[in-house]
Amino acid sequence: xxxxxxxxxxxxxxxxxxxQALRAAGFAGRVTLVGDEPYAxxxxxxxxxxMLVGAKGVSDLVLQPHAFWQDEANLxxxxxxxxxVSPERSALLDDGAxxxxxxxxxxxxxxxxxxxxxxxxAPEVRTLRTMDDxxxxxxxxxxxRRLVVIGGGVIGMEAxxxxxxMGMRATVLEGGARVMARCLPPEGSHWLQALxxxxxxxxxxDVRLDLLARKEGSTAGVSVVGRQAGAVRTWDADLVLVAVxxxxxxxxxxxxxxxxxxxxxxxxxxxxxxxxxCYAVGDIANMHNPLYGRHVRQETWxxxxxxxxxxxxxxxxxxxxxxxxxWMWTDQHGRxxxxxxxxxxxxxxxxxxxxxxxxxxxxxxxEGRVAGGMLVDCGxxxxxxxxxxxxxxxxxxxxxxxxxxxxxxLAK
Ligand code: FAD
Numbered sequence: 001x002x003x004x005x006x007x008x009x010x011x012x013x014x015x016x017x018x019x020q021a022l023r024a025a026g027f028a029g030r031v032t033l034v035g036d037e038p039y040a041x042x043x044x045x046x047x048x049x050x051m052l053v054g055a056k057g058v059s060d061l062v063l064q065p066h067a068f069w070q071d072e073a074n075l076x077x078x079x080x081x082x083x084x085v086s087p088e089r090s091a092l093l094d095d096g097a098x099x100x101x102x103x104x105x106x107x108x109x110x111x112x113x114x115x116x117x118x119x120x121x122a123p124e125v126r127t128l129r130t131m132d133d134x135x136x137x138x139x140x141x142x143x144x145r146r147l148v149v150i151g152g153g154v155i156g157m158e159a160x161x162x163x164x165x166m167g168m169r170a171t172v173l174e175g176g177a178r179v180m181a182r183c184l185p186p187e188g189s190h191w192l193q194a195l196x197x198x199x200x201x202x203x204x205x206d207v208r209l210d211l212l213a214r215k216e217g218s219t220a221g222v223s224v225v226g227r228q229a230g231a232v233r234t235w236d237a238d239l240v241l242v243a244v245x246x247x248x249x250x251x252x253x254x255x256x257x258x259x260x261x262x263x264x265x266x267x268x269x270x271x272x273x274x275x276x277x278c279y280a281v282g283d284i285a286n287m288h289n290p291l292y293g294r295h296v297r298q299e300t301w302x303x304x305x306x307x308x309x310x311x312x313x314x315x316x317x318x319x320x321x322x323x324x325x326x327w328m329w330t331d332q333h334g335r336x337x338x339x340x341x342x343x344x345x346x347x348x349x350x351x352x353x354x355x356x357x358x359x360x361x362x363x364x365x366x367e368g369r370v371a372g373g374m375l376v377d378c379g380x381x382x383x384x385x386x387x388x389x390x391x392x393x394x395x396x397x398x399x400x401x402x403x404x405x406x407x408x409x410l411a412k
Contacts (some may be wrong), residue, residue, distance in 0.1 A: 003029030004102035006315060007091055009082050009252075010034075013301070014282030015107035016041020016063045017308030019075045023068075025316045031074070032099060034091070036081040039131055040069040045301055047134040048158040049331055053166055054138060058131060082108075085256040089277060102277065105311055106253070106264045109283045110246030110299070115150065119212030124222050125240045128155060140239045143167025148224050148237035152179035152203065154330050156243030157192065160201045161332040171202040171235055173224065178205060183328065183339045185347065188362055188374045191355040192332070199333045204228060204235075212240065246299065248284050262286045263297050269319045270311045279314065281307040290323055291390065292342070300328040325386055326372075329379075338379050341372025341389040350401040353378070361403070368394050387411040 006022065008015045011033045019031050019041075035041070042061040050056040059066070068074055078099075084092040091099045112127035114120060126137055141147070147163045149156040152174030163170040172179070178189035179196075193203050209226040215236070224235045248263035259265040259274030263286040270285060272278040280287070282304040286297040303324050313320045329338045344366055352361040360376035363385070370388040375381055384407035388395070395410055 003027070004315075005030040005032065005100070006103045006105060007099055007101035008033045008105045008107055009085075009091065010106065010108035010282070010284070011037065011041050011077065012107060012109050012282070012304075013041060013043050013063070014109070014304035014308050015105070016069075017305060018105050018107060018281060018311050020063070020068055021309045021312030022315060023074055025312050025318075027312065027316050029102075030076070032076045032078060032101070034078045034080055034082055034093065034099070036079065036094075037130060037132070038079060040066070040077075042131060043301065044129070047131065048128055048155050049162060051131075051134050052128075052138065052141065052159065052162045058135075061131070082252050085253050085258070087255070087257040087275075103315060104258075104275075104278045105315075106258070106278060106280045106284055107282050107304075107308075108249065110248045110263075112242070113244045113247050115209065115212075115242050115244070117209055117211050119214070119222065120242070122212055122214065122222050122240075124220070124238065125212060125242060127242050128159060129246065137239075137241070141166050141168060145169070145238040146221075146236060147171070147239045147241060148173060148235050149241045149243055150209065150224070151243040151245070152176070152205070153182065153243060153245060154180055154328070156241065157196065157332055158330055159241050159243060160196060160203075161199065164200045165333075170200070171204065171237075172196070173207040173209070173226065173235065174203065174205045175207055175209075176205065179203060183326075183343060184374055185343050185349045185362060185364055187349050187351065188339075188355070191360065191376075192337070195333055195335065204233075207233070246283065248286075248297070250284070261295070265295065268323065269314045270307060271314065279311045281311045287324075291325060296326070296342075298324065298326055300326065302327050323390075325390055327382070327386070336377050336379060338375040338382055339372065340375070340382060340385045341370075343372055347371055348397060350397050352401050352403050363400055365395070365397060365400070370395055370400065381407055384408050384411045 040062045080093040082091045112129040147170045149172045160170040212222045250260045257275045258278045263284045264280035266280040266285045266287040270279045283299045286295045289296040347364040347366045349364045355376045359378040363373040369392040373385045
């Protein structure tokens with residue numbers, strides 16, 4: 001049998017890396033990479049950091065080596081959107097073309113969620129997921145202008161930090177009780193919120209939004225109208241960034257036989273349980289994770305990076321046994337914050353080094369076992385912490401909280 005034809009749907013971080021990893025693994029078949037963005041595959045983290053403040057340009061973000069994307073011996077690149085996949089293994093593009101394939105790798109990430117309230121379609125209201133989003137935001141981010149960020153998750157907080165660094169006035173409106181609540185314990189959120197306030201960002205929590213309205217008689221700028229603690233509140237903005245997460249879009253796979261649930265389902269080798277010819281990787285993959293005994297969909301750089309290698313290995317018949325432990329980093333106001341594992345409300349949080357000007361280490365125990373941690377300017381502890389979480393190490397809270405006992409000792 002001839003080497004199979006691999007179609008990669010989505011030419012972002014994970015899709016691009018799958019193509020590279022296939023060639024690195026000696027894959028001899030055809031590779032077609034279809035993506036709807038007009039760029040070679042690129043990494044997104046700088047979009048809310050260095051790229052947003054103008055310190056990086058498009059080519060800095062493109063996956064290295066650049067030459068790989070120009071060489072047709074590596075892959076065929078097509079710009080377009082896949083709108084339908086059939087069980088007979090054919091993909092339909094939005095321009096009417098079809099591509100037959102043997103193996104499909106779904107690497108379509110997610111689309112930025114929008115607000116379903118009146119006024120949310122005003123031109124001042126933006127999202128930040130793509131290079132084009134970032135390029136369109138940059139000229140609007142001028143010193144003295146008012147940015148209102150809706151959503152205190154990681155991207156909203158990063159954008160607010162970038163905005164004040166550029167001399168903007170930034171306000172974050174968070175619907176929940178605290179910022180970055182999906183991955184940080186309350187102690188971590190409170191420290192982060194205080195850091196932002198110290199740098200001039202106004203952070204408001206428990207905000208319910210009602211609408212965005214144009215100010216009477218004005219042609220630019222909007223008022224964000226909502227409620228907080230039962231009172232009507234209004235925040236005036238020149239620019240509004242909606243940062244309320246992403247939604248996996250799997251409509252194009254309906255009817256294809258590919259099993260879907262909160263993204264594309266995958267086993268620990270990235271293979272779809274409904275269609276053995278389909279793999280999923282990156283933000284779209286809702287993968288069975290043996291560390292947690294359930295499916296976990298991760299939206300992180302490392303998950304895209306490592307997952308791509310694992311998919312390529314599985315396709316060439318040498319599946320690797322790597323299991324992705326959640327890990328992410330964020331840079332805000334010059335501080336590096338890394339989060340390992342998952343925080344579940346009710347976990348016992350241990351302050352090993354209270355986050356301060358210098359550094360910080362918060363760890364948490366889930367049912368007596370180390371389940372994760374937040375490292376502030378303390379990335380050197382990451383590997384030891386990961387070892388503890390992977391092992392589900394049972395460590396006494398007093399010992400875990402004693403900075404005199406190196407994590408390395410506990411990880412042995
Ligand atoms: P993507 O990179 O989004 O690629 C998916 C591609 O598929 C896109 O180009 C999309 O347009 C395309 N596509 C979608 N549907 C179709 C279709 N039907 N047909 C064709 N093409 C399609 N992670 C961290 O760990 N740390 C960070 O600091 C960090 N910062 C971030 C900052 C920003 C602003 C963003 C947006 C993300 C950040 N991330 C960070 C997350 C990280 O970038 C993502 O997890 C990673 O990009 C996921 O890669 P992916 O390939 O799954 O998705």
